[in-house]
Amino acid sequence: MDTAKDQVVPASAATPAGASAGDPRPAGSAPGTSTGLAAAGDFAALSVPHLSPILGRYYERSWSHGEGHTLFDSSGRGFLDFACGIATTSLGHHHPAVTAAIKDQADKLLHICNALGYLEPVAQLATLLADACPDPLDTVFFCNSGAEAIEAALKLARRVTGRPGIVAFRGAFHGRTFGAASITSSSINYRQGYEPLLPSVYLTPFPNVYRYFGDDEEAATAGAMAALRTLLSHEIPPTSVAAIIIEPIQGEGGFNPAPASFLRQLRALCDENGIMLILDEVQSGVARTGKMWAFEHAGIVPDVVCVAKALANGMPLGAIVSRRELQERWGVGAHGTTFGGNPVCCAAGVAVMRTIEEQGLVSNAAARGAELLAGLKALMAKDDRIGDVRGPGLMVGVELVRDRVTREPDGETCEALVQACADQGLLVLNCGTHHSVVRFLPPIDVTSAEIATGIDLFAAALRALPRATA
Numbered sequence: 422m423d424t425a426k427d428q429v430v431p432a433s434a435a436t437p438a439g440a441s442a443g444d445p446r447p448a449g450s451a452p453g454t455s456t457g458l459a460a461a462g463d464f465a466a467l468s469v470p471h472l473s474p475i476l477g478r479y480y481e482r483s484w485s486h487g488e489g490h491t492l493f494d495s496s497g498r499g500f501l502d503f504a505c506g507i508a509t510t511s512l513g514h515h516h517p518a519v520t521a522a523i524k525d526q527a528d529k530l531l532h533i534c535n536a537l538g539y540l541e542p543v544a545q546l547a548t549l550l551a552d553a554c555p556d557p558l559d560t561v562f563f564c565n566s567g568a569e570a571i572e573a574a575l576k577l578a579r580r581v582t583g584r585p586g587i588v589a590f591r592g593a594f595h596g597r598t599f600g601a602a603s604i605t606s607s608s609i610n611y612r613q614g615y616e617p618l619l620p621s622v623y624l625t626p627f628p629n630v631y632r633y634f635g636d637d638e639e640a641a642t643a644g645a646m647a648a649l650r651t652l653l654s655h656e657i658p659p660t661s662v663a664a665i666i667i668e669p670i671q672g673e674g675g676f677n678p679a680p681a682s683f684l685r686q687l688r689a690l691c692d693e694n695g696i697m698l699i700l701d702e703v704q705s706g707v708a709r710t711g712k713m714w715a716f717e718h719a720g721i722v723p724d725v726v727c728v729a730k731a732l733a734n735g736m737p738l739g740a741i742v743s744r745r746e747l748q749e750r751w752g753v754g755a756h757g758t759t760f761g762g763n764p765v766c767c768a769a770g771v772a773v774m775r776t777i778e779e780q781g782l783v784s785n786a787a788a789r790g791a792e793l794l795a796g797l798k799a800l801m802a803k804d805d806r807i808g809d810v811r812g813p814g815l816m817v818g819v820e821l822v823r824d825r826v827t828r829e830p831d832g833e834t835c836e837a838l839v840q841a842c843a844d845q846g847l848l849v850l851n852c853g854t855h856h857s858v859v860r861f862l863p864p865i866d867v868t869s870a871e872i873a874t875g876i877d878l879f880a881a882a883l884r885a886l887p888r889a890t891a
C-alpha cells in the first residue's frame with residue numbers, strides 16, 4: 422500500500438510556484454505541500470511489465486519532481502529529502518545554477534567523446550577538482566559512475582606498479598562491475614554466483630569501531646592493522662600489492678568511519694612498501710562530511726581519489742584524481758571511455774563546485790552536521806532501540822539494535838522505521854550488512870530549520886513504530 426496516497430494535500434492547499442526575492446527557488450517546497458505540478462500516476466504499474474526486476478527498491482512509491490530539498494510523489498505530496506538519491510543530489514533538486522548550466526551546455530553541444538579533442542566545461546571541471554584536492558593530486562580522469570572510477574583506479578594501480586595484488590576491506594561497497602564487485606563484501610548478494618571474481622584480491626577486516634571494538638578507536642586501529650600485517654606476511658607479500666583501497670567511511674556497509682589513526686597508519690604502511698593508497702570517496706566526498714574529502718579528517722593524502730555521485734548533482738559523472746606522474750606512467754590509450762566526462766555532466770559539475778565554494782557549503786555541512794548529530798543523539802538518550810549515532814558532517818548513521826548491551830543489529834525495525842519516516846514525510850535510507858543503520862544524507866546546503874524538521878519527523882516515526890515484543 423502506498424501510505425502517501427492517504428495523506429495527499431488537496432490541490433486547493435497547494436502553494437503556487439513562484440520565485441521570491443533572494444531565493445530563486447519556487448516557494449511551496451515544504452514537506453507535505455504540493456506545487457500542483459504533479460501528474461497523477463502509478464509508475465509502478467507502468468514499470469512492471471518491461472522494466473527488469475533486478476533492482477531492489479527502497480520504496481514502492483512513484484515520484485514526480487523535485488524542488489529544492491523536497492521530492493514530490495506522483496500524487497503531489499512533498500517529502501523532505503534527506504536521502505538525496507543516495508548522496509547524489511547534494512544541492513537538492515532543480516538547483517538554479519546546476520539547471521542553468523545543464524540547459525546552457527545542452528543548447529551548445531551534447532557530446533563529442535573526449536577522445537576527439539578538448540572542451541571548455543571538461544577542462545574547467547578538471548581544474549576545479551584539482552584545486553579542491555590537496556597537493557600533489559592535480560590530474561583528473563573522467564568516467565561515468567562510481568564503479569567506473571573504481572575500475573580506473575584499480576587498472577591504474579596494476580599497470581603503474583606492475584604488481585597484481587589488491588587489498589580491500591571487509592564490509593566495503595565499491596560498486597557492481599566485476600572489478601568493483603571483487604573488492605565489495607558489504608552483502609554476499611553482491612558476490613554470490615559471480616565467481617570467479619578478479620584474482621589477486623585480498624580482503625582484510627575493517628576497523629569497525631562500534632561493532633567489533635566496543636567504541637575503542639585505538640583498539641580498532643590496532644586490531645585492523647594487525648590483521649593487515651598478518652595478511653601481508655602470510656598470504657601476499659607487500660612487494661606484490663599494487664594498491665590498498667578503502668572507503669574512509671564505509672557507506673553501504675553501515676556508515677562506519679575508519680579511525681583517523683588507522684588511515685594514518687595505512688598511509689605509512691603504503692609508503693613503506695610502495696603500495697598505492699586508493700580512497701573511495703564516491704559517497705563521502707564533495708563536501709558531504711564537513712571537509713571536501715573525508716580523508717582530510719585524518720590529515721592524509723591518498724595516491725588516488727575516486728569521486729562520483731554528488732560531483733554533478735545527479736548527472737552521471739565519475740572521476741579519479743591522482744598526481745600527474747602516475748597518469749603519465751599509466752600510458753596513453755591504456756584506458757578510455759565514450760561518454761565519460763560528457764560536457765553536459767561536466768557543466769553541471771562546474772556549477773556544483775562553484776556553488777560549494779561561493780556558498781561556503783563545506784562549513785555548512787560541518788555546522789548542520791553537528792546539529793543533526795546532537796539532535797539524533799538526544800533521541801538516542803530517550804530510546805534504547807537506537808544503539809549508536811555516528812558520522813561526521815552530513816553523513817550520519819543511526820544504528821538500530823535489539824539490545825544495547827549485545828549490540829545485536831535490528832534490521833527489521835530499521836527497515837520499518839525507514840518506511841515510517843516516509844509516512845511522516847521524511848526520506849532516509851537504510852544501509853549496513855544487517856540493514857540496521859538509518860543513513861541521513863541531507864543536502865549540503867540544508868538549513869538549521871530543515872535539520873530540526875528532519876529530526877522532528879524522525880522522532881515522530883520512532884514514536885509511531887510499535888516496539889517489537891520479546
Ligand SMILES: Cc1ncc(COP(=O)(O)O)c(C=O)c1O
Nearest residue numbers: 566567568594595596672703704
Ligand atoms: C563508496 C562507493 N563506491 C562506489 C560506488 C559505486 O557507484 P556507482 O553506483 O555510481 O557505480 C558506491 C555506490 O553507492 C559507493 O557508495
